[in-house]
Amino acid sequence: MAGRHHSSASKYLRSRLLLFTLSLLALTLLFYTFSPSPTVPRTIHATLNPNVDYSFVSSLEKFLINSKSHPTLSDDTVTATITQQDVEKLDDLISRKQTQRLDDNSFYPLSSPIRVYVYNMPSKFTYDLLWLFRNTYKETNNLTSNGSPVHRLIEQHSVDYWLWADLIAPESQRLLKNVVRVHKQEEADLFYIPFFTTISFFLLEKQQCKALYREALKWVTDQPAWKRSEGRDHILPVHHPWSFKSVRKFMKNAIWLLPDMDSTGNWYKPGQVYLEKDLILPYVPNVDLCDSKCFSDSKRNILIFFRGRLKRNAGGKIRSKLMTELSSAEDVVIEEGSAGEAGKAAAQSGMRKSIFCLSPAGDTPSSARLFDAIVSGCIPVVISDELELPFEGILDYRKIALFVYSSDALQPGWLLTFLRSVSPAQIREMQLNIAKHSRHFLYSHPAQPMGPEDLVWRMVCYSYLLFI
Known part of the structure; x- marks a missing residue:
């Protein structure tokens, strides 16, 4: 000691x-x-135990x-x-x-x-x-x-x-x-x-x-x-x-x-x-887990989704700039929103319909939105240059999220071109990884x-x- x-x-x-x-x-x-990457099981999804409080x-x-x-x-x-x-x-x-x-x-x-x-x-x-x-x-x-x-x-x-x-x-x-x-x-x-x-x-x-x-x-x-x-x-x-x-x-x-x-x-x-x-x-997620049934029923026809406060301090100022850059694009939803019950329902619905969910910095480099996206089965697109992540010594976030420099994201057309270039096979693989890893972000009692x-x-x- x-x-x-x-x-x-x-x-x-x-x-x-x-x-x-x-x-x-x-x-x-x-x-x-030197160890090879493990094969991701195709049937693993986090499920809620009825005997556990989440x-x-x-x-x-x-x-x-x-x-x-x-x-x-x-x-x-x-x-x-x-x-x-x-x-x-x-x-x-x-x-x-x-x-x-x-x-x-x-x-x-x-x-x-x-x-x-x-x-x-x-x-x-x-x-x-x-x-x-x-x-x-x-x-x-x-x-x-x-x-x-x-x-x-x-x-x-x-x-x-x-x-x-x-x-x-x-x-x-x-x-x-x-x-x-x-x-x-x-x-x-x-x-x-x-x-x-x-x-x-x-x-x-x-x-x-x-x-x-x-x-x-x-x-x-x-x-x-x-x-x-x-x-x-x-x-x-x-x-x-x-x-x-x-x-x-x-x-x-x-x-x-x-x-x-x-x-x-x-x-x-x-x-x-x-x-x-x-x-x-990790923050405690604001939305419910998208389990195996949710995954199978989910129709993800939105390319990029973001709902939250668009005016933030420090690194979070990027939010309003992204709004200007992306608001006119098709299959992109950028919304101003709060964290009340109606806001929670809207965010949950939007994330479950989307392939990618933006996770820009808030007042601090982190944002609860990252963990909301993970439990919603939506691939996080992390735009935060100063971010340190929970459990980085244990979890490999590259399997479940994309990381983008703020300077790149703000270049005209760059972010849309980048996300549209991600292949369907890579998207599916990341979605399967998210389904597997979401249990790491579900607080519960008993733990x-x-x-x-x-x-x-x-x-x-x-x-x-x-x-x-």
């Missing part, structure tokens, strides 16, 4: 794991370089009801004032445990599930915020300054809920085997901070929100586990780029769960986020193997190995 309270055993562990990790990465690179609202309703009947498990989250001696004691215990596991198994932690300690934070940081969303989402029509429905944005960035709900579920109900929850800090590889930064940002008054952020900051940074590592082994979900801004500079060492890196500096300050430390997670929650922990493990 990285931090200022390292023992000699911890340094010994770090050197052995670093050597092993570098060897593993080299072997992985060789494997992907809706944030539906899952949250059941989660909150069940939370009343499930007793809180005891753990050793610290609530009293701590001393330097407490920090050093925990550091020694964790180092001993990790060294023992490595001595018992030289392939640890790759051969074992990653151990996550979930802080038992006061309910004002967790359950109270979930109840606030649950009790208000039907009654409010609040919009952000750019016209987006507040509660839809919260759903879109609800990765903190999906991960937490899976981690704290009874182990007998969990399907993911690569991560386990531990109840003693000395047994943990990583520490999860279950604070709902997006809900608090959108549903609390500004000053109330800032005060809660400061309280959360103090609560976490007072923990001995934070002090021993300065937060480098802590996971903090800050998936909406507006959330937690007033205090996150004090938690910049933690592993952040983000929608993208945004290297433009509009949302994250230099030195706060970087790929070697932080993880990019499914190879779903986004599962891939998150696989990526977290890589990050942990590099920073241990």
Whole structure:
């Protein structure tokens, strides 16, 4: 673990794991370089399991009801004032445990599930915020300054809920085997901070929100586990780029769960986020999955489709320029639209009728539209020069999306000529790949193997190995 309270055993562990990790990465690179591309099965489509919740609202309703009947498990989250001696004691215990596991198994932690300690934070940081969303989402029509429905944005960035709900579920109900929850800090590889930064940002008054952020900051940074590592082994979900801004500079060492890196500096300050430390997670799709029946019934007679806000900041300014370039072309649909219920239905219908779906940058380099297109069976055309994608170490996006430089897309006639030149065989192959890969972007409870929650922990493990 990285931090200022390292023992000699911890340094010994770090050197052995670093050597092993570098060897593993080299072997992985060789494997992907020289292995042949697998044949895509022609019958694989993601399907919705009737026993699984894929809706944030539906899952949250059941989660909150069940939370009343499930007793809180005891753990050793610290609530009293701590001393330097407490920090050093925990550091020694964790180092001993990790060294023992490595001595018992030289392939640890790759051969074992990653151990996550979930802080038992006061309910004002967790359950109270979930109840606030649950009790208000039907009654409010609040919009952000750019016209987006507040509660839809919260759903879109609800990765903190999906991960937490899976981690704290009874182990007998969990399907993911690569991560386990531990109840003693000395047994943990990583520490999860279950604070709902997006809900608090959108549903609390500004000053109330800032005060809660400061309280959360103090609560976490007072923990001995934070002090021993300065937060480098802590996971903090800050998936909406507006959330937690007033205090996150004090938690910049933690592993952040983000929608993208945004290297433009509009949302994250230099030195706060970087790929070697932080993880990019997909947005929660706004539209329903286009399953095998949808695929077979879908008649895709639109070449290019886009529906959304045409006026954006930073790299998103390309949207209005694309509108001017493409609006007069046949078999192209470019529409101004919002994310309300009517907008969702229109976007879903349009994507399911289209071969290609434009995914230009929004206010940040990423856009939820990319993941809406994937689950709709529409080939994304990504026009964003600064974009980093979720799970890039695991998924090959070239099989399911086309990537276009902004400078090329804005050349008169270039984009239409390029997309019309894609052969029917290539389109069909990409559509089959999308059908196969869409399950990687469907959050659910219980979390499914190879779903986004599962891939998150696989990526977290890589990050942990590099920073241990």
